[in-house]
Structures are given as structure tokens and as C-alpha cells.
Amino acid sequence: MGLNFFNHRQRIGLLAGLMLAAGPVMGDSPQPSIAMYGAPALPADFTALPYANPDAPKGGRIVLGEMGGFDSLNPFILKGNAPSQVTAFTVETLMGRSLDEPFTLYGVLAESIQTDEARSYAEFTLRENARFSDGSPVTPEDVIWSFETLGTKGQPRYAGAWAKIAKAEVTGPRSVRFTFNTVDRELPLILGLRPILKKAQWEGKAFDESSLEPPIGSGPYVVADIEPGRFISFRKNPDWWGKDLPFYKGMHNLEEIRIEYYGVDTALFEAFKGGALSTYRETNPAKWAANFDFPAVQSGEVLKAEIPHSRPSGIEGFAFNTRNPLFADWRVREALTLAFNFELVNQTLTGGVQPRITSYFGNSFLGAAPGTPAEGRVKDLLTPFAADLLPGALDGYQPPVADGSEANRKNMRAAAKLLEEAGWSVQDGTLKNAEGKPFAFEILLTNGQDEMISAANIYIEALKRLGIEARLTTVDNAQYKERTTDYKFDMTHYIRSLTLSPGNEQMLYWGAKGVTEPGTRNWPGINSPAAEAMIQTMLSAKDPQEFADATQALDRVLTTGRYVIPVWYSKVARIAYRKGLHYPDRLPAYGDWPGWQPDVWWMEK
Known part of the structure; x- marks a missing residue:
């Protein structure tokens, strides 16, 4: 189900063309999407991202394995060690990234973004139906509080953008505007990808202290169960506000995502071989060639895929x-x-x-x-x-x-x-x-x-x-x-x-x-x-x-x-997975990247 080499090379050329071709500059009017250069690839009325299957069935579960463990559920601060999936699965941003385009975002919590040619400000208008998992609306006050709190009490990666904001103001019942104090054409996109948290949850609490209280987000999943050092389970929110949004069509199809933690890689691999895990990434090509001939592979119960990408080596x-x-x-x-x-x-x-x-x-x-x-x-x-x-x-x-x-x-x-x-x-x-x-x-x-x-x-x-x-x-x-x-x-x-x-x-x-x-x-x-x-x-x-x-x-x-x-890098990702799990034939340019597995995968009924 992968791309052949010829098609992969075509995709690299297409991607370079998207970056290097001139296109129309975003005007000073609300738009449903934004690109760093030129115009977004998808029209305003797109129905799904090109690498998602809008007809994918819903339900089922996937069990992933990771090394290490966690002692916190706040991934936004320096203290503690929190699962990265808390952000990815339970918290949303104003806009979302397409894995098929560099430097392009589409509206998620925000129905539109407005800026000028100089990118001297960014104004976001929230969707009227955007809700946190507890049913409360996402408000402009939540947005400003999230940006300020992350920028002043969160990890250092949030501080730079906040320091470039001269003024943050509510401009309407669902709109918020940020005026910048420096020339940085990426800032509207950076703000579009900042996590939005519920202000009221943190009243009277120290945001920068490690805690096992999960943040209230607006994402498709909520933290259902945890045992620090052993596992964390995310379950689909049945009342998730964004399930019909075109950006999400064919995404977040699984009912449960469970992360199991292991001390060493050999134990993780043995767990996959024994059926405890649904999927396994092998980064070593020698092991990929030598170790994946166990009975479940031979019987077809475990499938193998090599997923190409067009990313830099890093x-x-x-x-x-x-x-x-x-x-x-x-x-x-x-x-x-x-x-x-x-x-x-x-x-x-x-x-x-x-x-x-x-x-x-x-x-x-x-x-x-x-x-x-x-x-x-x-x-x-x-x-x-x-x-x-x-x-x-x-x-x-x-x-x-x-x-x-x-x-x-x-x-x-x-x-x-x-x-x-x-x-x-x-x-x-x-x-x-x-x-x-x-x-x-x-x-x-x-x-x-x-x-x-x-x-x-x-x-x-x-x-x-x-x-x-x-x-x-x-x-x-x-x-x-x-x-x-x-x-x-x-x-x-x-x-x-x-x-x-x-x-x-x-x-x-x-x-x-x-x-x-x-x-x-x-x-x-x-x-x-x-x-x-x-x-x-x-x-x-x-x-x-x-x-x-x-x-x-x-x-x-x-x-x-x-x-x-x-050392080395790989031009493909090597993934083994259980029969019954599926992903779309059309792969994103970024390949196996956060936002692809398990986001666009599904379990056959």
C-alpha cells in the first residue's frame, strides 16, 4: 500500500514547486486558511484532507508501545514528564496543519484568520459550535489566556512568539486580535498552532506545577484511564464538536488509543510479537530484514509497510x-x-x-x-x-x-x-x-x-x-x-x-x-x-x-x-501492524509523521 519510487520522486518535485512557485498574497480580509507563500492547495469548500479516507469506518482500538514512562499529564511545562499524546489527542489549536503541504494551515477552532500583507497582526474568529470536552464554549478569553500562560509559564518554546505580541484584544463575541511588535511573517501561523486550554480549569491552580490532572481540551479524545509508568488510555469523546468538520473527515476514527510503556526496546518488540501491541516501528533496516519473519507475519496476521516521505533528514x-x-x-x-x-x-x-x-x-x-x-x-x-x-x-x-x-x-x-x-x-x-x-x-x-x-x-x-x-x-x-x-x-x-x-x-x-x-x-x-x-x-x-x-x-x-x-537517517518508515488496521492508499508528503498514525488509520468492522 505504499508509493513506488517514481511516484515518490514526483511528489518531491511537486512539493518543491509548491514552495518555490509564486502565488497570490493573502489580502486583509477573513480567510479560512493561510499559507506562508502563495495560496493554500485546497479550496475553501474542500471536503477532506487528501490523505484521509472520509468513508473510513468508526470504532475499534489501537495499542501503541513506547519506551520510558510518565509522571505528569501537563505536557506544556518544564516540570514532569508527560505523554506527548495528551496534546495531540485531547487539545486543539486554532488552525490545523496539512501533512501534504509545507507552511499551510486550515481553520479548526477558528473559522477564519485575517492579516495584512505585512503580517503585522492576526485576527482569528472562532467557530460558533467550538466546545471543550465538558461542553463549555471555547471563547476569545480562553485563547488570550492560553497564549499568555504558555508564553510566560510554559516551556521555553512558547515564550518567543508571546514576546512578539504588542497587544492582545477581544474584538467581538468570537474574535480575538493579536498585534505584533516585530517583523515575523510566520507569526500568524505560529499562533494558529498554539494549544487552546480552558481558562476556568486553572483558576486557583499553579499552571507550572506538575500534575496528573488532565487538561480540559476540545480535541477528539479525553484521558480515560492512566497508570503512571505503565499505560495511558484515550477514549473518543462521543460529543466531540469537530466530528463533522471537513478538516477532520476520515480522521480520529478509532474509539480507543492506548499507550503501553516499556523499559527496553527488546521488551517492546516482544510485546508486539506476542500480540499485546497493534503496531511497531522498526528504525533499523537490518532488524527489519532479519526479525520480521515470526509466525504472525508468515500467516498474514501481521503486515509490513514501508512509508516514503519528502522530509529533510534532520x-x-x-x-x-x-x-x-x-x-x-x-x-x-x-x-x-x-x-x-x-x-x-x-x-x-x-x-x-x-x-x-x-x-x-x-x-x-x-x-x-x-x-x-x-x-x-x-x-x-x-x-x-x-x-x-x-x-x-x-x-x-x-x-x-x-x-x-x-x-x-x-x-x-x-x-x-x-x-x-x-x-x-x-x-x-x-x-x-x-x-x-x-x-x-x-x-x-x-x-x-x-x-x-x-x-x-x-x-x-x-x-x-x-x-x-x-x-x-x-x-x-x-x-x-x-x-x-x-x-x-x-x-x-x-x-x-x-x-x-x-x-x-x-x-x-x-x-x-x-x-x-x-x-x-x-x-x-x-x-x-x-x-x-x-x-x-x-x-x-x-x-x-x-x-x-x-x-x-x-x-x-x-x-x-x-x-x-x-549518524544515519531513513528515507522510509518501516511499520508492522496487525491485520484489520488500515490506512489510506494516498500518503501525505510528510509520510509517517505526527498526524498520520493513528489519526487517519481505521479498524475494519
């Missing part, structure tokens, strides 16, 4: 914490990247099938071509920062390639030379600096990360040949969240999934505030004026080509920063 690998002086010198980071024998690790763990990540926006037209010099506007954007850019940003860079042998001699010699240039030398078999301090650090991972643990162990053995002592520490999810929130690590597994519509979140990922401000997603501690300038250019770009050029320039800054030792 970044995954081992991140340096550059707040640690040990990793402040780019030559040290490059040396340790040279010592990481990707070809050996990839062959050992995945059979060598997965391609390596060569840039943050690789596998898309937003990524810089590896090893090629910057040209045209990309070069013009970077040139003012030339004195501070690291080698390769302007003339081209790609991660080092090893010969695949365990010795990795060529790269290890290059690594030793760079370390020497940075002031490190081997003394009595140990790499030390001029003060005699050994080069030693910790690699922090979570329990059950079997693949990354194996990769780290191979890496640790390679580092010994340079005289470096690296030690592996594994902790539970709660400890890991606490340590990464406060950046108390030397090196850790790092993954940031990126989209074809990068925007304000890039400042949260790579902005300088994350060097000292806890809870951002800038785990490496990136402090680059060039990166921030490229993000600002992206946010103020008025045409898609200018936006793409700025993103490619940002890609060069990040890649040559040597902040992360990149």
Missing part, C-alpha cells in the same frame, strides 16, 4: 555540549568526529543500508549540497560573517568518510594532528593538555537505547587509541530529562526532526539564549550570530526563493559548526 547523532570548555574548540570537535568510524558503526548495527546525514536539511531542496561552495544569495548572506564562520561554510564541507576498517588509520592520524594543534598531546598513553589534565568525558544515554549504546561502545574503543577516556552512563527517562533540561552532560544522543517549513522553532533549537536558559532544545549550546541572522532572514523573507536561500545558509553554519557527530 540531525541525529552524538551532540557535544560546547558549554564544556573541553569541546569549545572546533578542532577538537572535528577530531572527535574523525574518530567516529561511521562506516564501521553503520555496517555493524544497520547492515550499512542507512545513508549518513550530511547536513541538517539534507534530502530536501532546503539543504546545502555537501562539499560544494556557497554561491549566489547564499554566499551573499554568509559573507558578512566570514571572519567567524568555521572552515567549510563558504567553500564546502561534508562529514569525514572512514575506510570502514576498525583501525580507521587515515582519519585517526588527522584527528591526532588536530588535537595537537588544539593543545593536546599524548603523555604516558593519555591525552593531556598543557596543564596535564587528561582528556576525559561522559556519554549520557537512557536505559534501553540499545542501538546508541552499541554505537557509543564502538566509539569509546576508538577514542582509546587517541588516549581519550570516554565513559558511558545510562539513566532512566526522568533523570535524563532533568540532566538535559539543565544541560548537565558532556555528550549525548541528539535528534531534531526538521520539516519543509522551518521557522521560529529554529531559534529555540539553535539560538544563543539556549546557552544559559534551561529547557530549550539547543542542547549543544550553539552561540552563532550567523545562525541567528539566517533565521531572522528566514522569518522576514517575502518570497520562497529568499526563504530557501536563507535556510541553505543556516544549514551551512550548523553543519560546519561540528556540533553533532551525525
Whole structure:
């Protein structure tokens, strides 16, 4: 039920065309949808999203498995560890994202959005029938309270947009207007995707304290049952206000969604094999080839699918914490990247099938071509920062390639030379600096990360040949969240999934505030004026080509920063699932992405 390669390539071309073709600019009048550039693909009277089946039957249940656990039901704050599905299934936003279009939103709680050509404000008009799960109406006051509370007491990712709002005001019985104090063309879309919570629920309560009280939302599901550390169950709200909305036709078909938690990946896989779980994602192609021949697969009770996508590769690998002086010198980071024998690790763990990540926006037209010099506007954007850019940003860079042998001699010699240039030398078999301090650090991972643990162990053995002592520490999810929130690590597994519509979140990922401000997603501690300038250019770009050029320039800054030792990515998602579960033949451009499974899946009656 997947797309063949030819059709996949057609979709990539179509997607690039949507981003790069000029189109009409949204006028200063209420509209049911909004696009960053050009016009939304779907007409005002569309009946369903193109990758949903409006005739899908309702009912049934799906049981999903996850690693770790939870101790909170408030996913909007720093404290506690809450299931992400609380947001996805129980809380709605003013507008909804189509997984088939980058930078396009359609009305959900809001029946319309109004803005001007400069995007200096955004006014939303709520649907008259929009209701929370307790039956109370969603009001403009709820919207303003949600934005302000999230922006001042929520996770740091909400603060940036709130700081750019000069005035928030109720303009009618169902309308609310936000006037901006800065140029940011993405802001109307950002606000359209902010969660809307019920103000009255939190009167007299501390919003920023962890709690097992589920938030009252307006989404299709409510939290039905929980056992922290074991499971959470979501049940369909029979009175859900949005069931007939065209945006939701063919979505949220299942009566129950249950999440079971496991300590290690092997236990999760065995649970799926034994029938306790409905579906399983396999990220390792070697295991996909070797481990999915059990009886249920052979009998047809379990089906396999490979779901292609057109997303950027994103970044995954081992991140340096550059707040640690040990990793402040780019030559040290490059040396340790040279010592990481990707070809050996990839062959050992995945059979060598997965391609390596060569840039943050690789596998898309937003990524810089590896090893090629910057040209045209990309070069013009970077040139003012030339004195501070690291080698390769302007003339081209790609991660080092090893010969695949365990010795990795060529790269290890290059690594030793760079370390020497940075002031490190081997003394009595140990790499030390001029003060005699050994080069030693910790690699922090979570329990059950079997693949990354194996990769780290191979890496640790390679580092010994340079005289470096690296030690592996594994902790539970709660400890890991606490340590990464406060950046108390030397090196850790790092993954940031990126989209074809990068925007304000890039400042949260790579902005300088994350060097000292806890809870951002800038785990490496990136402090680059060039990166921030490229993000600002992206946010103020008025045409898609200018936006793409700025993103490619940002890609060069990040890649040559040597902040992360990149590993692999996959051009497909590998999903096994029980017979009786179905998804539409027409796949979204984003493929297997939040909003697809279980949202458009159904159970046959």
C-alpha cells in the first residue's frame, strides 16, 4: 500500500514547486486558511484532507508501545514528564496543519484568520459550535489566556512568539486580535498552532506545577484511564464538536488509543510479537530484514509497510555540549568526529543500508549540497560573517568518510594532528593538555537505547587509541530529562526532526539564549550570530526563493559548526501492524509523521 519510487520522486518535485512557485498574497480580509507563500492547495469548500479516507469506518482500538514512562499529564511545562499524546489527542489549536503541504494551515477552532500583507497582526474568529470536552464554549478569553500562560509559564518554546505580541484584544463575541511588535511573517501561523486550554480549569491552580490532572481540551479524545509508568488510555469523546468538520473527515476514527510503556526496546518488540501491541516501528533496516519473519507475519496476521516521505533528514547523532570548555574548540570537535568510524558503526548495527546525514536539511531542496561552495544569495548572506564562520561554510564541507576498517588509520592520524594543534598531546598513553589534565568525558544515554549504546561502545574503543577516556552512563527517562533540561552532560544522543517549513522553532533549537536558559532544545549550546541572522532572514523573507536561500545558509553554519557527530537517517518508515488496521492508499508528503498514525488509520468492522 505504499508509493513506488517514481511516484515518490514526483511528489518531491511537486512539493518543491509548491514552495518555490509564486502565488497570490493573502489580502486583509477573513480567510479560512493561510499559507506562508502563495495560496493554500485546497479550496475553501474542500471536503477532506487528501490523505484521509472520509468513508473510513468508526470504532475499534489501537495499542501503541513506547519506551520510558510518565509522571505528569501537563505536557506544556518544564516540570514532569508527560505523554506527548495528551496534546495531540485531547487539545486543539486554532488552525490545523496539512501533512501534504509545507507552511499551510486550515481553520479548526477558528473559522477564519485575517492579516495584512505585512503580517503585522492576526485576527482569528472562532467557530460558533467550538466546545471543550465538558461542553463549555471555547471563547476569545480562553485563547488570550492560553497564549499568555504558555508564553510566560510554559516551556521555553512558547515564550518567543508571546514576546512578539504588542497587544492582545477581544474584538467581538468570537474574535480575538493579536498585534505584533516585530517583523515575523510566520507569526500568524505560529499562533494558529498554539494549544487552546480552558481558562476556568486553572483558576486557583499553579499552571507550572506538575500534575496528573488532565487538561480540559476540545480535541477528539479525553484521558480515560492512566497508570503512571505503565499505560495511558484515550477514549473518543462521543460529543466531540469537530466530528463533522471537513478538516477532520476520515480522521480520529478509532474509539480507543492506548499507550503501553516499556523499559527496553527488546521488551517492546516482544510485546508486539506476542500480540499485546497493534503496531511497531522498526528504525533499523537490518532488524527489519532479519526479525520480521515470526509466525504472525508468515500467516498474514501481521503486515509490513514501508512509508516514503519528502522530509529533510534532520540531525541525529552524538551532540557535544560546547558549554564544556573541553569541546569549545572546533578542532577538537572535528577530531572527535574523525574518530567516529561511521562506516564501521553503520555496517555493524544497520547492515550499512542507512545513508549518513550530511547536513541538517539534507534530502530536501532546503539543504546545502555537501562539499560544494556557497554561491549566489547564499554566499551573499554568509559573507558578512566570514571572519567567524568555521572552515567549510563558504567553500564546502561534508562529514569525514572512514575506510570502514576498525583501525580507521587515515582519519585517526588527522584527528591526532588536530588535537595537537588544539593543545593536546599524548603523555604516558593519555591525552593531556598543557596543564596535564587528561582528556576525559561522559556519554549520557537512557536505559534501553540499545542501538546508541552499541554505537557509543564502538566509539569509546576508538577514542582509546587517541588516549581519550570516554565513559558511558545510562539513566532512566526522568533523570535524563532533568540532566538535559539543565544541560548537565558532556555528550549525548541528539535528534531534531526538521520539516519543509522551518521557522521560529529554529531559534529555540539553535539560538544563543539556549546557552544559559534551561529547557530549550539547543542542547549543544550553539552561540552563532550567523545562525541567528539566517533565521531572522528566514522569518522576514517575502518570497520562497529568499526563504530557501536563507535556510541553505543556516544549514551551512550548523553543519560546519561540528556540533553533532551525525549518524544515519531513513528515507522510509518501516511499520508492522496487525491485520484489520488500515490506512489510506494516498500518503501525505510528510509520510509517517505526527498526524498520520493513528489519526487517519481505521479498524475494519
